[in-house]
Amino acid sequence: MTQGQQTESTPLVDPACYAAATAAIRAEAVRLLEAGEVTAVVGYRAGRRAGSAMPEVATTAEAAAQLIFTPGCQNNLALFLSKAKREALPKGKVAVVVKGCDLRALAGLIGESQLKRDEVHVIGVACPGVYGAGADLAKPLAAESLARKCRECKVHLPEGTDVVAGTLPPLPDLAPLEAEELARLEAMTPQERWAFWTEQFARCIRCLACRQVCPFCFCTQCLCDRNRPQAVDTSPRPAGNTAWHIVRAMHLAGRCAGCAECERVCPMDIPLNLLNRKMAQELFELYGFETTMQPQEQGALTSYRDGDDQSFIK
Ligand code: SF4
Ligand code: SF4
Ligand code: SF4
Known part of the structure; x- marks a missing residue:
């Protein structure tokens, strides 16, 4: 990383990358x-x-020749690779373009037996960053328009992919807004x-946009949609809302890849990735567990080891 004369509105990197x-x-x-x-x-x-x-799901060379990678490529494409979602794709091996944070989700799906590594050809991208929610996409990517997750990204270069597209340019050091928010x-x-x-x-x-965009919300019947019996009030009232967010946070604890897609698509600006990060921090402190770019068969909440912290049991 180099510092340079970076301001919040200076273009972050050369668009040529x-x-x-x-x-x-x-x-x-x-x-x-x-x-x-x-x-x-x-x-x-x-x-x-x-x-x-x-x-885009490209099935012809002509369509493939139109693919792009720009700061506007915010979506986590691992979303399309759960068992249920793959039914909508052509049968056979598929390729997928992934940024580093998306690769953690792909590894999670492999770890949860949603797909096998040899069923997918992984095209990793050297990723300087993408636009955050509400950014002016017509302007060059700058610190002020960069997604908050990208300011403290540790996975610019994906590992273990079949190929990596592009090279990573020097990046400026930026204030870690998410870490500061978590500290507050x-x-x-x-x-x-x-x-x-x-x-x-x-x-x-x-x-439920946050659920629909999450690669790990792949259950065919969500507990929160059930009404016989009803587990969670489905109308947007305070008690049901709190229950929904607790269920969501616990269901994703130890699985969340930190792609922040849930937060990006939330129309009510709810800091969902702050909750995700808090849960990830708790799991690391309690069990030394964190999601990685490598598939892990068992997460912190789906395995037991002698010596696991049990102080939360009253
Ligand atoms: S978190 Fe990292 S890999 Fe993900 S979009 Fe931002 S810079 Fe790219
Ligand atoms: S909970 Fe949010 S940040 Fe985590 S994997 Fe799902 S969409 Fe991504
Ligand atoms: S308002 Fe936001 S947090 Fe609530 S369901 Fe929609 S996307 Fe999720």
């Missing part, structure tokens, strides 16, 4: 489809708005934390 990644992705995708090594490549194509991108949360008393989250959850409209 995204163009180089785009060229490498296209070349690999076209090669794979023409050679018949895969039936589809799950990647990104340009969206309708300037600077935006959207998921940690400094609160339990009563203050409860009041903080109660206020956040009260805004939830139960649109």
